[in-house]
Amino acid sequence: MRTLCNSGGNLINLRFCHCPQFRSSNAPFLIPSSRITCLSRRNPTAAISYKHSLFSPSGLSPIQASMASSTSSIGTEETKPFSVLFVCLGNICRSPAAEGVFRHLVNKRALDSKFKIDSAGTINYHEGNEADPRMRAASKRRGIQITSISRPIQPSDFRDFDLILAMDKQNREDILEAFSRWKSRDALPADAYKKVKLMCSYCKKHDETEVPDPYYGGPQGFEKVLDLLEDACESLLDEVLAEHKHLQE
Ligand code: 4NP
Secondary structure, three states: OOEEEEOOEEEEOOOOOOOHHHHOOOOOOOOOOOOOOEEEOOOHHHHHHHHHHHOOOOOHHHHHHHHHHHOOOOOOOOOOOOHHHHEEEEOHHHHHHHHHHHHHHHHOOOOOEEEEEEEEEOOOOOOEEEHHHHHHHHHHHHHOOOOOOEOOOOHHHHHOEEEEOOOOHHHHHHHHHHOOOOOOOOOOOOOOOHEEEEEEHHOOOOOOOOOOOOOOHHHHHHHHHHHHHHHHHHHHHHHHHHHHHHHHH
């Protein structure tokens, strides 16, 4: 269990992350995750911007936002892109790599316009940051570009995405916990939790059930992440295309 917070150089074992930027009484999304670890303070204002992104980003009430979203959605089931959101803890290692790998495969099949692909984290600590340089370098060696900027998952993601893919079981638990807190307040579709799946459930060549967090490990951890993601993304894409034939027309 990693529960370290770094406040000015002192490492403290905490079940919750008590970094000052998370300590506001208005903190909107303090996940009681035993895995939250805050060792970097690259973006000390992240909690403030996250607060605004979670609560009424458009200035509309949740019901108004829900109506606006349903009336402005472009096209029908037959024409709208299929949307996939990849989610990990920090949105700087695994989910940006998943986004890059999946985008690469979609691009190779010339299906870019048929997919909307994004990634997010269950915490906002790295919000606004580029992906971890180690993850970007490992991906680049395989010809995969990672361009995402970290952002936390938000209520509208449960409306806007067809599939939400969690990298590990704790991520899935945190996503579902956020959904149960947001669903009434934000008038989310009651069955949107069904969109949440484990990334490794798509793996065909690997037996692992989770994409392991590489953040505190060595270079081989980043290679393992990519091995699993390449396997999972390949069959994810095949499965989506088999189930939604219109995407290839
Ligand atoms: P990710 O990796 O969830 O794959 O983006 C991590 C990134 C940051 C931290 C942990 C895991 N962190 O403790 O800051």
